[in-house]
Amino acid sequence: MEKEAVRQLNAHITTCTRCRLSLTRTNAVPGEGPVPSELFFIGEAPGRNEDLTGRPFVGRAGTVLEDLLATIGLQRDRVFITSIVKCRPPENRVPKKDEIAACEGYLQKQIDLAFPRILIPMGRLASELVFSHFGLPNIPIGRIHGQPVHAGPSCRDLTIFPVYHPAAVTHNPPLKGTIFEDVQALGRIIEENGLRFRQVK
């Protein structure tokens, strides 16, 4: 049932023509992961490798993300991974507001289907979108990274845990330690909440 809903949603995403990014993409990149999925990671936009393969986080940022997940005993196929826009912006430019808006409904449906306990927006744009989506005031990523924020009393048990984008490490190496510490904090939250996606070794 969920699988069919995911298949249908992905079919919409991969044929979407709602914004100009559809004109320059090779493949749309819906995202991937189990449904339901307790952990839901949200990046910014596909890059070159993602555009060529149709899979999220398969380039350098993906390696950084996988290495970080491994430090808390997680494998990528245990979590849902997507981005706020599903098509690569030309030359990897920052996605524009109208492109993000055109894609927001897809992200919302993915969150509904995956029904996560923790949303992990990665980077400034994903963090801004998730906070505004849940009616929360925007707090710059430099201040809010690594801190759990409850998505509000009217919401079910949902925590937002913003982190820097894994690609930031490649542009700004000193952030490596910060992202590492934040992911360790995420690991402790997972532990405390007895979430079930840890691989049994």
Ligand code: URA
């Ligand atoms: N960066 C993102 O934000 N998303 C991807 O899929 C790849 C790199």
